[in-house]
Amino acid sequence: HTYTSLIKGFFSTGRVFEGLDVWKRMTGEGATPNTVAYNTLIHGLCTNRLKDEAISVFNRMERDGCIPNITTYSTLIDAFGKSEDLAGACEIWNKMISNGCQPNVIAYSCMVNGLCRVHMYDRAYELIKNMSKECPPNALTFNALIKGLCSSGRVEWAMSVFDLMGKLPNTTTFNELLDGLFKANHFDGAFELFKEMERREIEPNLVTYNTMIHGLCQNGWFKEALQIIGKMFVRGTRPDSVTFNTLINAYCQQCDIKNAIKLVDQMKAGKLSVDLATYTTLICGICKWVGLEEGNAWLYKVLDDGILPD
RNA sequence: CCAUCACAACCUUGGCCCG
Numbered sequence: 215h216t217y218t219s220l221i222k223g224f225f226s227t228g229r230v231f232e233g234l235d236v237w238k239r240m241t242g243e244g245a246t247p248n249t250v251a252y253n254t255l256i257h258g259l260c261t262n263r264l265k266d267e268a269i270s271v272f273n274r275m276e277r278d279g280c281i282p283n284i285t286t287y288s289t290l291i292d293a294f295g296k297s298e299d300l301a302g303a304c305e306i307w308n309k310m311i312s313n314g315c316q317p318n319v320i321a322y323s324c325m326v327n328g329l330c331r332v333h334m335y336d337r338a339y340e341l342i343k344n345m346s347k348e349c350p351p352n353a354l355t356f357n358a359l360i361k362g363l364c365s366s367g368r369v370e371w372a373m374s375v376f377d378l379m380g381k382l383p384n385t386t387t388f389n390e391l392l393d394g395l396f397k398a399n400h401f402d403g404a405f406e407l408f409k410e411m412e413r414r415e416i417e418p419n420l421v422t423y424n425t426m427i428h429g430l431c432q433n434g435w436f437k438e439a440l441q442i443i444g445k446m447f448v449r450g451t452r453p454d455s456v457t458f459n460t461l462i463n464a465y466c467q468q469c470d471i472k473n474a475i476k477l478v479d480q481m482k483a484g485k486l487s488v489d490l491a492t493y494t495t496l497i498c499g500i501c502k503w504v505g506l507e508e509g510n511a512w513l514y515k516v517l518d519d520g521i522l523p524d
Numbered sequence: 525c526c527a528u529c530a531c532a533a534c535c536u537u538g539g540c541c542c543g
Contacts, residue, residue: 215526215530216530217530218530218531219530220530221530222530222531249531250530250531251530251531252531253530253531253532254530254531255531256531256532257531257532260532283531284532285531285532286531286532287532288532288533289531289532289533290532291532291533292532292533293532295533319533320532320533321532321533322533323533323534324532324533326533327533327534353534354533354534355533355534356534357533357534357535358533358534360534360535361534361535364535384534385535386534386535387534387535388535389534389535389536390534390535390536391535392535392536393535393536419535420536421535421536422535422536423536424535424536424537425535425536425537426536427536427537428536428537429536454537455537456536456537457536457537458537459537459538460536460537460538461537462537462538463537463538466538489538490538490539491537491538491539492537492538493538494538494539494540495537495538495539496538498538498539524539524540
């Protein structure tokens with residue numbers, strides 16, 4: 215328990231070697247890792263791009279007589295899916311079945327995502343259709359498919375999936391569709407969906423607003439973007455650095471560097487982190503519209519803030 | 525004892541790389 219928490223902490227902050235060190239210390243002290251401990255290590259390795267190492271831990275786990283559970287399999291299916299290794303994901307899936315472990319809704323959702331990553335949307339859809347009454351798809355399962363369809367420009371198809379969801383769509387579902395509709399230039403569809411959200415009383419969140427602001431600004435609807443910002447304030451949703459970066463980018467594109475810089479000052483006043491994305495956006499605009507010397511001067515401000523330019 | 529509290533799945537901004 216104790217070791218597992220430490221391992222999770224190190225891996226989730228990218229401190230792979232320290233995480234591995236804790237694992238070695240744990241096993242060295244004679245503590246026998248259980249399934250949860252193995253799962254934590256496997257997940258930590260996967261999220262740090264060490265899939266091969268994760269697999270060898272998985273094999274060692276089985277050898278040492280520790281029984282993988284559904285979380286173990288889901289973690290690996292997810293990792294293979296995200297790295298577009300469908301064959302690998304299927305291999306884990308088959309192993310899961312042959313070991314008598316029933317897939318749950320998470321395992322299915324990960325597999326749907328994996329299929330979408332390799333553009334097998336039909337098979338993803340089939341998989342969802344074949345899910346049983348005991349294990350029906352949830353919002354995240356559908357969202358995985360909708361995200362795949364939207365990010366490949368298949369928004370009509372995505373909308374038809376949305377229509378099949380009944381009462382399942384959640385805020386993320388709407389966010390994915392709104393983003394997809396804007397990026398496919400289906401503006402009327404996006405506006406309609408935003409209204410539909412209100413009709414269904416699905417709460418917009420910060421991502422919803424950021425998505426709307428981005429979609430509106432990128433297509434010249436600045437007034438409407440301001441209205442969205444107004445709604446945010448009414449609802450008490452605080453803008454974050456993504457909101458500001460989106461607006462700074464829009465101002466830079468309109469060659470309005472003055473207002474872009476004003477926003478950076480507002481961020482600092484509001485104690486929001488002015489991050490690398492902010493500076494990259496702003497310096498790009500300054501170099502384009504003001505001059506390289508001024509851009510260069512801003513580079514020093516980045517360094518002063520303790521941020522490493524990329 | 526630890527079944528909301530050691531483990532797994534979804535969304536938005538800039539850039540970079542590859543194609």
